[in-house]
Amino acid sequence: MSDENRDIPSHFNPFFHDQTAGTTSTGNSTFPFLHGHNYHSMYSPQVGFDFPPPNYMNLFGTTHDHSSHAAASLDHYSAMSCSSPEAICPIDGGSRKPSGGGGGGGGVAESSDQNPLTPAHSSLSNSSSSEGAAHDQVKDSGKSKTDDHCEDDDEKLNKVNKPKKKGEKRERQPRFAFMTKSEIDNLEDGYRWRKYGQKAVKNSPFPRSYYRCTSQKCTVKKRVERSYEDPSTVITTYEGQHNHHSPATLRGNAAGIFFPPSSSFLQGSTSSLGPSFPQHLLTQMLPVNLNDDHHPNSMYYHQQQQQQQQLFQLPDYGLLQDIFPSFTQKEEP
DNA sequence: CGGCTTTGACCTGCGC
């Protein structure tokens, strides 16, 4: 299995987990995405969320049963609209290679080598982030294009080719990915998304869709793809933080609880591993024998993965909470 | 008519 997994292209393994995180486990998080039994009391089904927790997958599709404390909630969720996060993990989109495999992870360049939190905070705290800049560039590009219809193809090419300076790289914002068992690709999360692209994914019969938050000045993106190993599993990757309330919230919907504006982000808080550190989540997300170097979640394995892909970093759970402020910890009885 | 999706072209970055 491990050998198989090692061959899995990185883009099918959006989750990364490090032993440092995986070895800590106390308390019980109330992360709505993962703990349906908690989320149930927090979120209204009408929001459209459905994130039953009992079974989650690691990044390689292995289902782990946490029915001991959550199985009962499955039935609840089966009546709900869409999917269930099988796992969630922050992905550092910033400082490492783009999703590796053979490809280049696309036109997205790496960010600095800083803590993934740092660029994210700074970039969000002022709208001149590189991501925002990229966004502006896109707008500018589009604008100038419409303004100058009669430009020749060379000009067109220049516009498509972003006018960024040599050596200037676009920053990636922190990313979170989770797997959901769902027939629906695009999960309802309370925000409005505009699809801006779709690509065939190597080694997968399922295309990957690219969405962008429709809110102005909001640079949050998400990628949705279906696992080639388990077609019933949808891999959703969020990139960036919303700088606005969800439309659903404004309508009195509870969806905003899931993705409220990242206030601490905007304030530049580092909010590292504090009391709210959802350590239970760590084990929820990434159980496994970390000493088993044949296991995808093992130390050895991830060392290899990191070497190979340099994509996923230690999950920063302060960041997690920044992105999902409703992400809290509660003590285990 | 505005907002959204579709889709082909193009860009970037990486490995060989």
Added chain:
DNA sequence: GCGCAGGTCAAAGCCG
């Protein structure tokens, strides 16, 4: 340098 693959753009079309 070339080819590949991921990511993005933007025109065209669809839909309410």
